[in-house]
Amino acid sequence: MTPTEVPEAELEVDLGAILANWRDLCARHGAAVAGVVKADGYGLGAAPVARALAGGGCRHFFVAQWAEGMALRAALGDGPMIAVLGGFPPGADAGAGLTPVLNTPQDIAAWGNVAATPAGTILHLDTGMERLGLTRAERAALAPGALDRLGLRYVMTHLACADDPAHPLNALQAARFAEAAGAFPGIPRSFANSAGLFLGPDFASALARPGCALYGINPTPGHPNPMRQVMRLTVPVLQVRRVAAGTPVGYGATWVAKRDSMVATIAAGYADGYLRALSSQGTGIVAGRPVPLVGRVSMDLITLDVTDAPDLRPGDRVEMIGPSQTADEVAALAGTIGYEVLTSLGARYRRRYLPA
Secondary structure, X not given: OOOOOOOOOEEEEEHHHHHHHHHHHHHHHOOEEOEEOHHHHHOOOHHHHHHHHHHOOOOEEEEOOHHHHHHHHHHHOOOOEEEEOOOOOOOOOOOOOOEEEEOOHHHHHHHHOOOOOOOOEEEEEOOOOOOOOEOHHHHHOOOXXXXXXXXXXXXXXXXXXXXXXXXHHHXXXXXXXHHHHOOOOOOOEEOOOOHHXXXXXXXXXXXXXXXXXXXXXXOOOOOXXXXXXXXXXXXXXXXXXXXXXXXXXXXXXXXXOOOOEEEEEEOOXXXXXXXXXXXXXXXXXXXXXXXXXXXXXXOOXXXXXXXXXXXXXXXXXXXXEEOOEOHHHHHHHHOOOHHHHHHOOOOOOEEEEEOO
16 A cells, blocks of 8 residues: 555446346346336445446336435436336426336325326336235225326336245235236236246246346345356455454454454444444455454454464455355345345445446
């Protein structure tokens, strides 16, 4: 590290790998595939991810919230569909051309009073998630003509258990969706999420909505990951210290050196989304070799036992998530899922994007 180099953690995002994952999912689906870029593109940057996908031919995007949709429209310009899964009131997009997902009878009533919906709407039918979407009773109670002025682009539902192919709710939701969507002849359907794309032809539709698979999370848990890895988090070493056997390290003195050790302190912590649950569980990768995280993850710092990596020096970088230990693998150590690991990645990381 030169005297003027600032020791920042770096999040490297391979936009080409994300685009390749999208193309693989398109080939698998055989129909249109959207890009789900909610939660700031699963923590990797919604704008650069969406631009890369749009440059490769993606014309449909989904976000969770109105503000995400407005920011994405500013990033993409006119053209692609940007649907907001949580919906928004008529006029809130101020002409940005966002497509609301209608989840409740109240949504339908509000949008039914609008003279024109140039960006169209999407109707969400609940088939077993028991979260958002019209229930069977709510669909039956709709007044005749309630949907006539909504400019429906798609009817959609959301799978609850797609990551467990043997779960009986998958087939039940497929049957329920086929029945419910049949009441909307001529309206295209949107069905499969990432894992749903691997469930077979009963889950195909006019528009799939993968999220996690685009970002390298395994959509087929328990089986080899078919997706490319897309990110690498490296963190600079601030200090390497000799610690005598019997010496505790970190908050709470939860780790005590069993031998004379070398302990490296690196510049990231739970404020950067490296989960505190990884205390004494996580590992770093130094020159292809794992080194254990020792003691507690603190707000801004992590300590690693680098006794077996004697060449490590301040300014060197340690891989904390990446090809050598994926987000799914880090999540397993923390007792969570890869989605949480990615979406927790902090704003303090310097982001570097490899071109698509």
